[in-house]
Amino acid sequence: MSEKYIDIDFAKLDIERQKRRGCTEAVFCECKTNEQLVKIFSEFKAHGQNVIGTRASKEQAESLKNAFPEINYNEKARVVTLVQKNTEKIGEIAVCTGGTGDIPVAEEAAAVAEFYGSSVKRYYDIGVAGIHRLFDKIDEIRKANVIIAVAGMEGALGGIITGLVDVPVIAVPTSVGYGSSFQGLSALLTMLNTCAEGMTVVNIDNGFNAGYSASQINRKIAGVKK
Numbered sequence: 001m002s003e004k005y006i007d008i009d010f011a012k013l014d015i016e017r018q019k020r021r022g023c024t025e026a027v028f029c030e031c032k033t034n035e036q037l038v039k040i041f042s043e044f045k046a047h048g049q050n051v052i053g054t055r056a057s058k059e060q061a062e063s064l065k066n067a068f069p070e071i072n073y074n075e076k077a078r079v080v081t082l083v084q085k086n087t088e089k090i091g092e093i094a095v096c097t098g099g100t101g102d103i104p105v106a107e108e109a110a111a112v113a114e115f116y117g118s119s120v121k122r123y124y125d126i127g128v129a130g131i132h133r134l135f136d137k138i139d140e141i142r143k144a145n146v147i148i149a150v151a152g153m154e155g156a157l158g159g160i161i162t163g164l165v166d167v168p169v170i171a172v173p174t175s176v177g178y179g180s181s182f183q184g185l186s187a188l189l190t191m192l193n194t195c196a197e198g199m200t201v202v203n204i205d206n207g208f209n210a211g212y213s214a215s216q217i218n219r220k221i222a223g224v225k226k
Contacts, residue, residue, distance in 0.1 A: 006043050010036060015047050022219065023116050024049045026208065029056040029080070034063035041068060041082055051082040052115045054108065054208045077107035077207070081115055089119040091218040093211075094144035096134075096161065098127030098151030101176040105207040106150040109172065112211030113148075118218045128156045138164055145221040146214040149199075150207070152176030155187025162196035168217055169199045172210045 006013040014025045027040055037053065037060055044051040045068070053064070061073035061080050073080045095110045097103055103124055110120045123141060126134040134157075141147060142165050149158035150172040158171030171194075173187035181187065184204035191201040202209045 006047075008039055008043060011040060013040065013043055015044070015049065018049065023212070023215075024051065026112075026212075027051065027053040029053045029060050029078075032060075034060055037064055038067045045082060045084065048084060050084055050087070050115070052112065053080040054078065054112070056080040074107060074111045076104055077111040078104070079108055079111040079115075081111075083115075087115075087117040089114065089117060091118055091146075091222040092144045093118050093120050093214045093218055094123060094141045094147045095120055096123040096126055096141065096147065096149050096157065098125075098149075098153065098155075098157040099129075099176065100125050102150045102152055102174045105172055105174045105205050106148070108207030109148050109150065109211035109214070110207075112208050113215045113218070116212065116215040116219075118215045126157075127151060127153075128160060131160070134160070141165065142167070146170065146217045148172060148210045148214050150174060150210070152184060152187050153178075153181055155190040158191050158199055158201070159194035159196040162194065162199040168214075169196075170210045170214055171199050171201045172207060173201070173204050175205055 004016055017025045041051050055078050065071045071082050093113050095106050097106045113120050123137050147169045149161050151157035152174035155173050162169040171191040173184045175184035
């Protein structure tokens with residue numbers, strides 16, 4: 001294997017991922033110390049790469065901000081970014097939520113998609129309890145190349161949207177809901193068992209993977225090469 005990585009003892013950083021996959025490696029911040037994160041971000045920065053960290057606490061973000069004043073932190077999404085090379089935003093991804101409680105996961109998806117070069121439009125609190133709110137926005141949502149549908153409770157939003165559009169839909173179950181929703185399992189099972197063709201489902205609360213996958217699809221549709 002000729003691909004390179006940087007070995008910093010506690011982590012091996014995949015600096016070749018941009019060439020291989022068109023997107024830089026993301027840093028999962030949970031369970032990492034502030035010192036580890038600063039070291040990781042320093043290495044990526046030294047190699048001229050943009051850096052994104054997910055599931056970052058406010059304390060971690062402040063520590064990174066002290067080391068890198070140019071750091072941006074989306075507290076709602078818990079996403080921290082260090083951008084050295086601005087990326088032109090292309091195409092369009094629609095990020096939709098069933099309720100307000102689903103917004104943090106949706107924001108993670110949106111922030112990730114934007115970091116990787118996609119233009120994002122947000123449509124929040126358009127769930128099935130007041131489905132007329134979805135119908136009011138559906139013509140705008142249909143213009144997107146990819147749709148991300150984020151919902152907890154029974155998780156019906158993704159299937160309903162999929163039945164109304166002709167583009168890929170990525171459904172994200174969230175852990176929002178009362179006891180019998182089983183921390184998102186109910187929404188996950190609803191989404192996995194949908195009869196609406198063309199909907200893909202990611203793991204519970206996994207806004208990162210939804211945003212990343214949507215951005216890959218969007219880039220292909222827009223004709224962007226690595």
